[in-house]
Amino acid sequence: xxxxxxxxxxxxxxxxxxxxxxxxxxxxxxxxxxxxxxxxxxxxxxxxxxxxxxxxxxxxxxxxxxxxxxxxxxxxxxxxxxxxxxxxxxxxxxxxxxxxxxxxxxxxxxxxxxxxxxxxxxxxxxxxxxxxxxxxxxxxxxxxxxxxxxxxxxxxxxxxxxxxxxxxxxxxxxxxxxxxxxxxxxxxxxxxxxxxxxxxxxxxxxxxxxxxxxxxxxxxxxxxxxxxxxxxxxxxxxxxxxxxxxxxxxxxxx
Numbered sequence: 001x002x003x004x005x006x007x008x009x010x011x012x013x014x015x016x017x018x019x020x021x022x023x024x025x026x027x028x029x030x031x032x033x034x035x036x037x038x039x040x041x042x043x044x045x046x047x048x049x050x051x052x053x054x055x056x057x058x059x060x061x062x063x064x065x066x067x068x069x070x071x072x073x074x075x076x077x078x079x080x081x082x083x084x085x086x087x088x089x090x091x092x093x094x095x096x097x098x099x100x101x102x103x104x105x106x107x108x109x110x111x112x113x114x115x116x117x118x119x120x121x122x123x124x125x126x127x128x129x130x131x132x133x134x135x136x137x138x139x140x141x142x143x144x145x146x147x148x149x150x151x152x153x154x155x156x157x158x159x160x161x162x163x164x165x166x167x168x169x170x171x172x173x174x175x176x177x178x179x180x181x182x183x184x185x186x187x188x189x190x191x192x193x194x195x196x197x198x199x200x201x202x203x204x205x206x207x208x209x210x211x212x213x214x215x216x217x218x219x220x221x222x223x224x225x226x227x228x229x230x231x232x233x234x235x236x237x238x239x240x241x242x243x244x245x246x247x248x249x250x251x252x253x254x
Contacts (some may be wrong), residue, residue: 004069005035005039008051011065012037015055023052045071045203059231062209076134077228080114088222088230095220096120099237101249109232110175111135119252120238123208124148136175139182150205150212157192158202170232203241211248215240 002010012022019037023030028047035041043051048069052062063073078084096104096117103120105113112134116124127148129135138144146152160183167176184190205216215238225231240246 002068003039003131004043004048004065005037007065007068009037011052011055011057011061011171014168017055017153022051022054026050043069045069049074056169058228059226059229061171063228075231076227080229085227085230088227090224092235095235095237101252102240103238105236107135107234107236108229109170110173111179114233119249122252123206123213126208128209136179141181142186148206150207151203153186153188153192154194154202155190155204156186157194160184160189201241213245213248215245216241 007209008046012019015022017025021034023033026033028050036047038042043064048071048246049062050067051064056063058076059075063075065076066072066074074166076084080089092106092115096106096115100117100119102151103117105116105120105124108114113131115127115131116129121130124130127144129137129138139155145156149155160180163179163183167173167180170176201216203216206213208213217236220235220237221233222230240249
């Protein structure tokens with residue numbers, strides 16, 4: 001674990017803030033901030049949280065900053081099955097179950113599948129994706145996504161940009177960075193340059209048996225989430241991008 005001065009410098013630089021910028025935003029003197037970064041001064045608990053909030057640190061990283069400064073965590077780490085999470089589980093189930101006949105799934109910070117509804121099981125099951133499966137691990141086998149997604153080069157390029165942005169926002173996540181590297185090891189994805197198409201959104205074109213399904217996704221997250229894992233959890237809700245896909249999905253059994 002990093003000491004507090006090292007962690008503070010790391011995050012300030014990751015957020016591309018000068019000492020003066022951060023001091024101004026956090027309403028502390030530049031001199032005091034400089035002393036915190038060199039270890040000449042020790043922060044209070046409130047100061048750690050104020051600096052972390054100004055830099056937009058995720059909940060887990062805020063706990064890490066507190067630990068580095070010698071304080072107990074601020075935000076709980078709870079299993080999804082905990083009693084305190086009962087309403088969260090109910091909300092998640094309500095969203096993905098009622099999204100049928102369209103696919104929906106829940107992903108954690110490292111793109112592991114937490115849950116998925118029956119239409120998503122039908123779409124992703126043949127490719128080996130079920131509850132607990134890691135989409136990042138699957139990137140190590142290029143054939144998995146290229147056989148599942150017709151326009152994989154386009155989608156893979158967009159996915160690499162998304163993973164890179166998520167990693168940067170969290171100050172660097174090795175698993176996400178490895179996913180980016182795996183994607184860019186595909187020469188076609190690495191060389192891809194998006195063209196102006198006039199489309200409002202890039203559809204992902206899936207293959208499900210002999211069916212071709214063009215879909216778009218929106219992501220939902222819990223507002224004001226305090227629990228560490230929940231603050232990074234994403235609910236992906238998929239929608240048909242054309243009338244043919246809509247008709248196929250609405251005819252799915254179950």
